[in-house]
Amino acid sequence: MSNLYTMINLSQPIENFIAKLAKTEPDPINRARVKMLLYIITIYLPYTALLIVTYYFGGETLHLTRVSIVFATCLLLLFIIYYFQSWKLASHIVLVSLTLAVWTNISIYVRDINVETLQFIWFASALSFYMHGLKWGWFYSAINVIPVLAFTALNRTNYFYLGDGPYEVSQVIYLFVTAYNFVCIIYMHYYFFKVFTRNFINLTHTKNELNELNEKLNTTLSNLKKVSNARMDFLSTMSHELRTPLNGVIGISNALLHHNPREDQEENLAVLKFSAENLLSLVNDILDFNKFDSDKVELENIPFDLTVLINNNYSSLKLKAKEKMLDLKLSIADDIEHKLVTGDPTRLTQVLLNLLNNAIKFTENGSVSLHTQTIKLTENQITIRFTIEDTGIGIEQNRQKDIFEPFIQASTSTNRNYGGTGLGLPIVKKVLAMYNSQLKLTSTPNVGTKFCFDIAFHYQKADTATSHKSINIKQELAHLRVLVAEDNPVNILVIKKTLQQWNIEPIIAENGLIALQKLEEEDFDIVLMDIYMPEMDGYEATIMIRKMLPPVKATVPIIAMTASVNDSVVEKVKQSGMNDYLSKPFDPNHLFQKLKGLCIEVPLSKN
Known part of the structure; x- marks a missing residue:
């Protein structure tokens, strides 16, 4: 052994x-x-x-x-x-x-x-x-x-x-x-x-x-998909629940501000409106980031006047800059004038407002500027460089990459002193990526920050007669016959006061069934349709309207008005036969533009 x-x-x-x-x-x-x-x-x-x-x-x-x-x-x-x-x-x-x-x-x-x-x-x-x-x-x-x-x-x-x-x-x-x-x-x-x-x-x-590992991964992916869908459903529900009261607050604030309030009342209303819009901005950022995170966002390709869009963004922030005694500067390249570019005006506005709002928020003294410059111009394409610059607190070199990560700000004190979700810049980055563009950052602490990005647009020359047409259209809106299908009393009050600014007296239907009866009894030029209503919802009501006789009733323009604006809702809006949609709370100017656009496309009814 x-x-x-x-x-x-x-x-x-x-x-x-x-x-x-x-x-x-x-x-x-x-x-x-x-x-x-x-x-x-x-x-x-x-x-x-x-x-x-x-x-x-x-x-x-x-x-x-x-x-x-x-x-x-x-x-x-x-x-x-x-x-x-x-x-x-x-x-x-x-x-x-x-x-x-x-x-x-x-x-x-x-x-x-x-x-x-x-x-x-x-x-x-x-x-x-x-x-x-x-x-x-x-x-x-x-x-x-x-x-x-x-x-x-x-x-x-x-x-x-x-x-x-x-x-x-x-x-x-x-x-x-x-x-x-x-x-x-x-x-x-x-x-x-x-x-x-x-x-x-x-x-x-x-x-x-x-x-076995593949089976477990498939099961995990299936569970993650269910969790993601549940999250989307929850956020959609929360969106509706949050937007509905906000629609009342912002809508009534807008209406009261148009009724010549006293100076002290105007100040209070402005604060009320600003606070509500700030809350709405936070809700929108969370919902938008959720969409981007799920790769469910696509850019629109519609013609719009870039000069008008830039001026509107500038005008919307003048009061905010004035309150902080900041010099808000705007410079638009001459090549951009009288050009209709093709793109997504909503997403571009989102980018500009996020960057400009941040610049104003983080600047206590000095100025904030928006500068546009033509980089390349061909027969049908123009490349524009947008530059947003401020004299604010700046960002330290070692934190400049972090600010593009979701829910992260330059420092913990930034959140305490200035607030915010930390989603603005990640959303900007994702939108620009869809435009095949990148956001470039230059910043020095206590000196200021400069953001710039380039976007290439296809363009066409704008019709110079458009401005004259808009005056005539605005006058014609006063004679519109508008049917509003809405069950929420606050929302009814908001839409009535908004339309009354343009001398429009709407007819109210508390649900889709009543809306059908009203359409059978008389003609309307346009229908503003809420989606979620008792008796008959907006989808079903629209499908029934599109089957009505005579054809003039079946082809009436319908704008969906909803506090739920996720992709599935937008798809159902299109499938049911609606012409357009407007999210609540809505900007009166957006409603005016949609009414004007549909009135150009569809002849007014004879009453």
């Missing part, structure tokens, strides 16, 4: 040595090949050493010479593998040596086809296939079989002798050599296929584990 433990202890360093050399091969099959080759070479060292001693004392000079060469070759092969990691070259040397053994056995040593010679042939054939694949396997097998075929063809006796007869060797030594070669052949097959089988089993287990 102790001898067995001694042998195990002696074999462990050899095992470690072989494992270390084979470790350099990343492929498991190649590692098995290296190990197999090293085991053969290592085992042949004591084997040939023992034969050298035996042949020396036996006085068998010819065999001693050959076995000494084999011993030296084994040492050389270990040197090649250890220092050059060239196991393929070493295996070729082994195969050539085996081939030489076959040829010399037949021609010199044995002069016959004995068991040892056949073992060498089998050894060379199997080793060549295992070590080098099919082509080299066929090659080495052929050159080892050829001398046997040649010997058989040339030998004229039944005993296959050449000349004086074979070179005799001791029966014991011959038996030992034959047995040892058989063991090597058997072990080579055993070891290689053991490793091959183990690797195959491991690959099968890995495949099964990957399949």
Whole structure:
């Protein structure tokens, strides 16, 4: 038993040595090949050493010479593998040596086809296939079989002798050599296929584990999708619940501000309106970021007057800048005048307002400016650089990348002192990415900040007669017959007061069913349709209207008015047959523009 433990202890360093050399091969099959080759070479060292001693004392000079060469070759092969990691070259040397053994056995040593010679042939054939694949396997097998075929063809006796007869060797030594070669052949097959089988089993287990992991990932993705949909549904519901009261606050504030309030009342109303609009801005940022995060936002491609859009943005912020005693500057390039560009005016407004609002918010003294510059102008495309610059608190260099991450501001004190969600700049970044543009930032603490970005627009020349048409259209709006389908009393009050500014007296229907009855009784020029109502909602009512007779009733323009403005709602609005939609709380100017646009497209009814 102790001898067995001694042998195990002696074999462990050899095992470690072989494992270390084979470790350099990343492929498991190649590692098995290296190990197999090293085991053969290592085992042949004591084997040939023992034969050298035996042949020396036996006085068998010819065999001693050959076995000494084999011993030296084994040492050389270990040197090649250890220092050059060239196991393929070493295996070729082994195969050539085996081939030489076959040829010399037949021609010199044995002069016959004995068991040892056949073992060498089998050894060379199997080793060549295992070590080098099919082509080299066929090659080495052929050159080892050829001398046997040649010997058989040339030998004229039944005993296959050449000349004086074979070179005799001791029966014991011959038996030992034959047995040892058989063991090597058997072990080579055993070891290689053991490793091959183990690797195959491991690959099968890995495949099964990957399949299980894929199933888990699919389940996780499905759960995440459900969570995302639930989040969207929740935000849509919250949007409706928040926008409905905000619509009342902002709408009534607008209406009261248009009724010549006293100076103290005007100040209070302005504060009330500003606070409500600020809350609405926060709600919009959260909802918009959720849309961008879900990749559910697409840019519109509609013509709009860029000069008018820039001026409107500038005008909307003049009061805010004036309250902080800031100089709000505007510079518009001459090339932009009288051009209708194609793009998404809502998203561009979102970008400009976010950047300008931030500039005003973070500037206590000095100025805020919006500058536009034409970078490139061709026959049908114009590239414009927008620059927003302020003299505010600035942003430290190590924080400039962070401000584009959602919910993150330049510092914790920024949120305490100035408020905000930290979503404005991430939204700007995502919108500009959709325009294939990037936001460039230059900032110095306590000096100021400059943002700039370039956008390429397709354009056409604006119709100079548009301004004259708008005056006539505005006069004609006073004669519009407007049907309002709305069930919320506050929203009814807001829309009535808004329309009354343009001398429009709307007819009110508290649900979709009543709206259908009103349309059957009389003609209207336009319908303002709430979506969620009792008895019959806006979708169903619109579908029924589009089936009405005569056709003039079925083609009446319908504008959806809703506090829920996610993608599914917008898609359903289009599918039901509505012409446009307006989100609550709405800007009276937006409503006016939509009414004006639909009145141009559709002739007014005769009353």
